[in-house]
Amino acid sequence: MDAFLAFSQASGIYAFMNSPWGWPTAESIHFIGLCLLVGTVGVFDLRMLGVGRGIPMAALHSLVPVGVAGYLLNVITGLMFFTSAPDQYLYNPAFQLKMLFMLVAGLNMLFFYSSAVAALHNTVDTDVAPPRALIIATVSLLCWSLIIICGRLITYYRPPYHWCIWC
Amino acid sequence: MEYFASLEQTFFSIWIRETGWFFFSVLILHSLGMAFAVGINIAVNLRVLGVASRAPIHLMRRFMPIHHTALAAILVSGILLILAYPAKALTNIVFYVKILALGSALAITWHFSKSLMTTAGSETNRQSKLLAALALLLWFAGISAGRFLAYTHSILLASSFY
Numbered sequence: 001m002d003a004f005l006a007f008s009q010a011s012g013i014y015a016f017m018n019s020p021w022g023w024p025t026a027e028s029i030h031f032i033g034l035c036l037l038v039g040t041v042g043v044f045d046l047r048m049l050g051v052g053r054g055i056p057m058a059a060l061h062s063l064v065p066v067g068v069a070g071y072l073l074n075v076i077t078g079l080m081f082f083t084s085a086p087d088q089y090l091y092n093p094a095f096q097l098k099m100l101f102m103l104v105a106g107l108n109m110l111f112f113y114s115s116a117v118a119a120l121h122n123t124v125d126t127d128v129a130p131p132r133a134l135i136i137a138t139v140s141l142l143c144w145s146l147i148i149i150c151g152r153l154i155t156y157y158r159p160p161y162h163w164c165i166w167c
Numbered sequence: 168m169e170y171f172a173s174l175e176q177t178f179f180s181i182w183i184r185e186t187g188w189f190f191f192s193v194l195i196l197h198s199l200g201m202a203f204a205v206g207i208n209i210a211v212n213l214r215v216l217g218v219a220s221r222a223p224i225h226l227m228r229r230f231m232p233i234h235h236t237a238l239a240a241i242l243v244s245g246i247l248l249i250l251a252y253p254a255k256a257l258t259n260i261v262f263y264v265k266i267l268a269l270g271s272a273l274a275i276t277w278h279f280s281k282s283l284m285t286t287a288g289s290e291t292n293r294q295s296k297l298l299a300a301l302a303l304l305l306w307f308a309g310i311s312a313g314r315f316l317a318y319t320h321s322i323l324l325a326s327s328f329y
Contacts, residue, residue: 024318028311031201035310039206039213043230052229059221063210066218148202152195156187 001086008083017084030077034151036070038144039063048120048129048137057120057129092157098150105143112136168322171254183251190251193244200240201313205306207234208276215283215291215299224291228284238273255320265312272305 008014016022040063046052047060082089089095116133129137174180183190207230213219214227249256256262275298283289291299 020318024315025311028307028314031198031310031314032307034202035205035209035306037206038202039209042203042206043210046230046233051233052226054226054229055222059219060210062219062221063213066209066213145199145202148198149195152198153191156191 001090004083004086008080013080014084017080023081026077026080029073030081033070033073033077034148037067037074038148040065040067040070042141042144045137045140048133049141050128053127061117061120088158089154092154094150094153094157098147098154101143101146101150105140105147108136108139108143112140168254168258171257174250174253180250180253183247193247193251196240197244197248200237200244201310202237204234204237204241205310207231207237208272208306209303211276211279211284212299212302215279215295216303217291217296223287224283224289225285225287228280231280231284234276252323255323256316258322259316259320261312261316261319265309265316268305268309268312272302272309275299275302275305 005014008017017026043052044057044060044064047055047057052060112133116130116136119130120133183193210219210230211227214222214224278298279295283291283295
């Protein structure tokens with residue numbers, strides 16, 4: 001934990017985050033990033049689930065690079081929060097659950113690109129996603145919604161007064 | 168100001184502030200609503216700007232029911248948040264910047280839903296692309312104003328742990 005804090009302080013992130021504009025600026029970018037992600041990956045998931053029938057799935061899939069950009073914004077700003085106050089995150093059940101859902105969302109994405117994306121592109125002319133894609137889309141939407149919920153709950157818990165799985 | 172103060176002393180206002188789980192449920196509803204309302208808007212605006220250009224614009228309107236549902240969630244939760252802290256929010260210029268930015272962005276969406284999204288084969292032009300770019304900037308500004316609201320208040324009559 002000291003290593004994270006040392007990194008934050010040595011890199012100047014800590015000073016920035018503790019300046020009057022630092023934390024809200026990083027939060028604003030974090031929120032914009034999540035909207036970019038839900039607006040692209042989420043919209044693509046909704047399309048696989050049958051919303052927006054008639055729009056070719058492959059066409060909406062080209063929104064995804066914008067979502068990746070949003071995701072990168074959130075990884076960067078997320079690391080800025082985390083390294084500036086690691087004790088508020090590491091021991092925080094909301095943060096721990098958020099990371100768990102991030103892992104599930106990541107594995108789900110790997111599963112999609114390894115086993116379903118080809119099937120989707122082969123069925124460009126049909127309007128209904130194959131069953132496997134339906135499951136992946138549901139898991140994805142659920143995960144990202146739970147990640148937002150857990151993220152919002154991080155400030156509900158004030159470690160170290162709360163439960164933690166490894167301390 | 169007296170009115171805000173008396174509003175803050177009503178049973179309901181105090182209850183929202185001091186019932187931790189309820190206050191956070193409202194915050195969560197506001198965030199999830201934002202993700203889907205702004206998200207779908209971003210998708211439409213990106214499409215107008217030429218991303219995912221093979222997706223027919225007029226069919227993007229099929230995402231609008233979800234957009235409107237999410238918008239309703241934002242509105243209800245937003246009103247509850249104002250009821251919890253009326254003096255803090257309504258005396259802050261940033262709040263009005265937020266409302267102005269979001270209102271303008273929604274007006275652009277409404278314009279698209281009455282023009283580009285009504286007929287098959289609609290083509291974007293320079294003007295619609297400029298509007299879409301402006302809408303994206305307005306959403307980013309509105310979101311940022313919403314975040315800064317929590318930090319820039321000058322008047323805080325009622326406070327709580329959160």
